[in-house]
Amino acid sequence: MGASASRSLQPEQLAMFKKLPPSNNFYQAEIEIPEREENRVPTDKKFLIVLGVMILVLLPFVIYTLCYSDMDRLSIYDQCGNICGKKNAKYDQWECTGQDYTNKKLLQFDNLHDVKDIYLSSRRCVSECYPGYSEMLQGYCFEGEIDRTEATADVDLENWSSELGVFLQSMAWRLTLACFLSLGVALSMLYLFRVAAAAMVWSILAGVLVLLVILVAFLWYGYFKIESNDKGGLIIAPLFFTIMLVILVAVLVFLYKKIALVIVIFKEAMKATFAMPRLLLVPIVTFFADLLVVVIFLIALAFMLSAGTLTEIIDGYLQYQPNVVMQFSIIFSFWMTFWVSQFLTGIQYMVIAGAVSKWYFAKDKNNLNAPIITSASIAFKFHLGTAAFGSLIITVMAIIRSLISSLFKNKFVKACFDSCMSVIEDFLKYLSKNAYIMTAMHGKPFFKSGKRAARILLQNVANIVVLNYIGDFVIVMAQVLVMLISLLFTYLILQGVDSPHKWAVYVIVGIISIIVAAICFSIFETVIDTIYLCFCEDKLLNDGMARPYAMSRDLMEFMEDSKKIFGEKKT
Structure with a gap:
């Protein structure tokens, strides 16, 4: 399908989706992406009310449980x-x-x-x-x-x-320096994707391919070198990595042209990120907000685990046992924490998507007038209900999964069920993310936005598969590379230090570098998804003549090349 927008999606459907008045000429209709603030209305607000009510319901249960708690009982x-x-x-x-x-x-x-x-x-x-x-x-x-x-x-x-x-304590300055260097490495990696996206993507893919070839050769050599009659279990590792190698080679051979889309979208995502560098603050704020929620939960959990009423279990032996209300409080607070965490993630997606879509469709990209603040204001003013709804669906799915999983006694069956459910859960999260992006772009409720996003994704499934699997793979490898380079800098910083505890510095820097890389590249993933959906809507909304495309020259060239390669006709 190349880079084409959905064949089945017609321009008039976008007007119907946005509930615009009938017009003889679609291109004369007042369609603007992202939707103006004055044209938006609160979406899915009843689910925001549900979230607030559930938090209020949780409070008396937690307070009751805390009244019967004593941390000293844990000893x-x-x-x-x-x-x-x-x-x-x-x-x-x-x-x-x-x-x-x-x-x-x-x-x-x-x-x-x-x-x-x-x-x-x-x-x-x-x-x-x-x-x-x-x-x-x-x-x-x-x-x-x-x-x-x-x-x-x-x-x-x-x-x-x-x-x-x-x-x-003696390594404090070295540790601080190494951690700041890991931040510098992550930002430098983003900059390299900005100036040399094609080189970075192909270098990472080629590097992984070479490493897989070496690893597979080493594993098969070791397998045949072992002189043993019972080598059945040893063949699993070489077979697994051989299959991974075959899959990677097949992707590179058969989807070679499609990877060009990944590179072009990566370039556009980097342009948007560096045009609005304050976007990097959005996942950082979300991370600390999420961390605050989790810390509050863990502190409350520590107290609630010590809660109980004194009960005589047998003659002469007393124990503090939690009653049903206390047990319910612990379970309820856990799932509410999970819901709030997903809720914060949904807000993050909408803030980033709103800012990026404004950048994409702006005629003057140098004068955006505070896109991040505007996007955050719109998300908090109109679309918190949508974030609450989407996060509720994910939470309910997680609850159902945990309840059904607890019923299985057979470990193999339970593992198979968990694997299947994790795939469904990841797919649901992906659809929810795209629904958030559509809400940020068009200002419509969760279900309507999700339905439109799903139709666009289904009509461009080949591009989506390549963009997500190859794109995500490259991003993960880039994060691993950030960690390895950070550890290399740490090794150089620790030169001359002779202590058996040097490993602790490597562990701390490794963990921090992974967190830093994950935060930096998490915004990259959302920007990529937003850019692609904007690309699809751009080609549907504009005709390239009376209404010029908002896309960059690189995207236009890719679209024209795709039409030539795949013989696609313009819708």
């Missing part, structure tokens, strides 16, 4: 529910409760090896371990003399962690 308590090292509350129905253990900070286990449940073991709070007992873990006494090997290992572990902390 275990005596068999009467008294926590060591503090004065405990008195319960009238149990005489053994309400003990003042301010000076008894150790918990001693008497018959731990005789029971399966730790809460059914005989436990008492003591000021020091009784004769015949040893403090093997900090704050706990166990029966028997301590093993010298274990004691030495415990001391060594404490010394090791202390040495590691001192080393990292």
Whole structure:
């Protein structure tokens, strides 16, 4: 299908989609992308109300659970529910409760090896371990003399962690420099895609191809070199990578011309990104907002896991057990956190898509008048409901998947089900993302936008497959390259440092470089998807004569070349 827009999609359908008044000449109709703010109305607002109501419903459950929580219970308590090292509350129905253990900070286990449940073991709070007992873990006494090997290992572990902390403190400036260099590497990689997209794409694909050839040759050589009668399991790795090599070669051979689209779209995406460099702040803000939500959830979860009411499980043994409401609060808060996280991601997509579509269709790309702020304002003013709706669908799918998956006892069947559901879930996320982009462009609700996006994608499925799989593959490889180069810089920075703890610096820099690369390139993926949908709408909306195309010369040349190569007729 080349770069053509959908054959079945007609210009009049775009006018109907936008609910424009009938016109004898479609090209005289007032169609503008992105839709003006004054022509927009709030979309899917009832789902934003649902999200707000669900958060309000969650609050009393969480507050109730937190009222019955105590973090000190996580360190275990005596068999009467008294926590060591503090004065405990008195319960009238149990005489053994309400003990003042301010000076008894150790918990001693008497018959731990005789029971399966730790809460059914005989436990008492003591000021020091009784004769015949040893403090093997900090704050706990166990029966028997301590093993010298274990004691030495415990001391060594404490010394090791202390040495590691001192080393990292001494490496603070080197670590900071390496982390900033990883940011520089990621931005430099983006710039290389800006000035030499074709070279970067083909270099990455060729590099991976060469590495796969070497790896496959090495694996098959090792397989045939091993002298063993039982080599059945060893053939899996060489077969797997051989199949990967064949697939990559087939893609490069049969879709060689299609990869040109990836390169052109990459160029346009880089132009948009560097024309609006503040776009890079959008995923950063989303990341920290998401991080804040997750941190709040984890802190609340830590308290909720300690919640419970004192219950006598057997005679003389008490335990803090969560009731149904507390259990529901934990599950409910988890899924609400997931929903809010997906909601924030949806907002990010719409903000980026709105700004990029404004850049794409602007006649004067040097005078955009704050496109990011305008796009964010429109998203928050009109389309939070759409983000809430799309994220709700993804959340419901995840809940259904987890519920059904929990019913399977057979591990193989469960793994197969999870694999199938993960594919469906990823596809749903992809459709939702494109629906968000369409909403940002046209200002229509989630379902209408999703339906139009799906029709465009289906009519251009060959391009979409290449753009997503080859494009995503190149982006992932670029992120890996950012990490490897960052680690190389770290190696150079650590020259002259002699310490067994150098690995910790590499681990920290590796993690941070991956996060930095993921944030930088996450915007790239959304920009690419937006550029392609704008490209399709551009060719449908404009005729290249009375209404000039908004696309760049590179895209025009690619479109004309595609018509010649694939024999396509202009719609």
